[in-house]
Amino acid sequence: MTPxxxxxxxxADLDTLTVIDVRTPGEYAGGHVPGARNIPLDQLDRALPxxxxxxxxxxxxxxxxxxxRSRAATERLVAAGVPAATVAGGTSAWAAAGHPLARxxxxxxxxTWAMDRQVRLAAGAxxxxxxVADLAVPGLRWLSAAIGAGLVLAALTDTCAMGxxxxxxxxxxxxxxxxxxxxxxxxxxxxxx
Numbered sequence: 001m002t003p004x005x006x007x008x009x010x011x012a013d014l015d016t017l018t019v020i021d022v023r024t025p026g027e028y029a030g031g032h033v034p035g036a037r038n039i040p041l042d043q044l045d046r047a048l049p050x051x052x053x054x055x056x057x058x059x060x061x062x063x064x065x066x067x068x069r070s071r072a073a074t075e076r077l078v079a080a081g082v083p084a085a086t087v088a089g090g091t092s093a094w095a096a097a098g099h100p101l102a103r104x105x106x107x108x109x110x111x112t113w114a115m116d117r118q119v120r121l122a123a124g125a126x127x128x129x130x131x132v133a134d135l136a137v138p139g140l141r142w143l144s145a146a147i148g149a150g151l152v153l154a155a156l157t158d159t160c161a162m163g164x165x166x167x168x169x170x171x172x173x174x175x176x177x178x179x180x181x182x183x184x185x186x187x188x189x190x191x192x193x
Contacts, residue, residue, distance in 0.1 A: 005087050019062075020039050020062050026113075033094055048077075052082050060077070061084070062077070070086040118163070119160060
C-alpha cells in the first residue's frame with residue numbers, strides 16, 4: 001500500500017514537508033502547490049540521491065495533477081528505500097479545495113496543458129484521422145482501433161504510454177531544463193531553498 005496524504009494533511013504540514021511535483025515542467029509552470037519542487041517523473045531515478053538526502057532531513061510528499069503519477073513515483077521511491085507519501089487527488093484536489101497555486105513570474109514560462117488533456121487531444125486526433133483516412137486507404141481504421149486498445153490498457157494498468165511519450169516533447173520541457181533540474185537537485189541535496 002502506498003503511503004498517502006490527504007489535501008488537509010498536506011496543508012497542515014506544508015511548512016515541514018518537502019513537496020516534490022512529478023509533472024512535466026510545463027504543467028508545473030501552469031500552477032503548483034506552493035513550495036513544491038519540480039522533478040519530472042522521467043527524471044526520478046536521476047534525482048534519487050538528492051531525494052534520499054532530503055528525506056533524511058524530513059518527510060517527502062509527492063504530488064502530480066491527479067495522484068496517478070505521484071503514486072507511481074512514491075512506489076518507486078519507497079522501493080529504493082526513500083520514505084515518501086503521495087498526495088491523494090494531486091494539484092487538482094488542492095485547487096478544488098480552494099488553496100492557492102503558485103506560478104512563476106509572468107513571462108518566465110509558458111503554460112502547458114495538463115498531461116491528461118494532451119493525451120485526450122492526441123488520442124482523439126489519431127482516432128479521427130484513422131477513421132477519415134480509412135475512406136481513402138482502407139484498413140487505416142485499425143490505427144483508431146489500436147489507439148482505443150491502448151486507452152483501455154492505460155485505464156486497466158493505470159499507466160499511459162502516450163503520456164510518457166508526450167512528456168518528452170519540447171513544449172513539455174522548459175528552456176534551460178537541465179540547469180533548472182540541476183539546481184533543484186542541488187538544493188534538495190544540500191537542504192537549501
